[in-house]
Amino acid sequence: MPKYKLVIWDVDGTLLDTSPGLLASTRYMIETLGLPKIPEDVLESFVGPRIQDSLDRVYGLTGDELKEAAAVFRDHYKEGDVLKAEPYPGIEEVLQKLSDAGVKMAVATNKRQDFTDSLMQKFGFDKYLSCVFGTDPAGKYVKTDLINMCVGYFPDIDRSEAVMIGDSAYDAKAALEVGVDFMGVTYGFDFKKPEDMVEYDPVGAAKDIKELKELLMK
Secondary structure, X not given: OOOOOEEEXXXXXXXXXXXXXXXXXXXXXXXXXXXXXXXXXXXXXXXXXXXXXXXXXXXXOOHHHHHHHHHHHHHHHHOOHHXXXXXXXXXXXXXXXXXXXXXXXXXXEEEEHXXXXXXXXXXXXXXXXXXXXXXXXXXXXXXXXXXXHHHHXXXXXXXXXXXXXXXXXXXXXXXXXXXXXXXXXXXXXOOOOHHHHHHHOOOEEEOOHHHHHHHHOO
16 A cells, blocks of 8 residues: 555656657757867756756856857757656556555656657646646756646655655755655666665655665555
8 A cells, every 4th residue: 555645756767768768869959059068977967857957067067158048058958858767667567556556647858848748648647747847948947846846746645645756956955845755766867776866765766667666565
């Protein structure tokens, strides 16, 4: 019997491996704008956070420069790179089992709303989800807002009965701020081992989908 009545999913690095498309559009943006080339590990750190946050962190872009760079990335991404993604093997089985057990599910992601909707529909995940919340084109919403939207969608479910599942510190910090449990995965892009998330006091850490299913179905 599942412990939680509400499971809130991250997308990049949790439900889907979206790295091929994200990295392709990031490379295009860097080349198009003539930004300094960066090491591969720094490039890979663009996967997961909002593009604005990554550009600020890596290049120190602000104002109009930040808006222009983000627009170049998004325009190229939506032309086809957005669909260069694959579900992690076995993740749909987890969604199916939770759904069959009556667990409500939602998505809270830093990915733009329209991109997220396209991916959920492409892989048929939308049939398992009660709501999907992503960012707006201006990047107005942060992860805390998105998790709060998910929780607010289910007024009859207490926060103590909800869990956020993600692969990054962004997910973990936001879950703590909102007051829901956090369960981390290390098969994604950010956390590489359980020790990476200790400071966020996770209720569990899964190295693969099999472990994730076991943790959720306890």
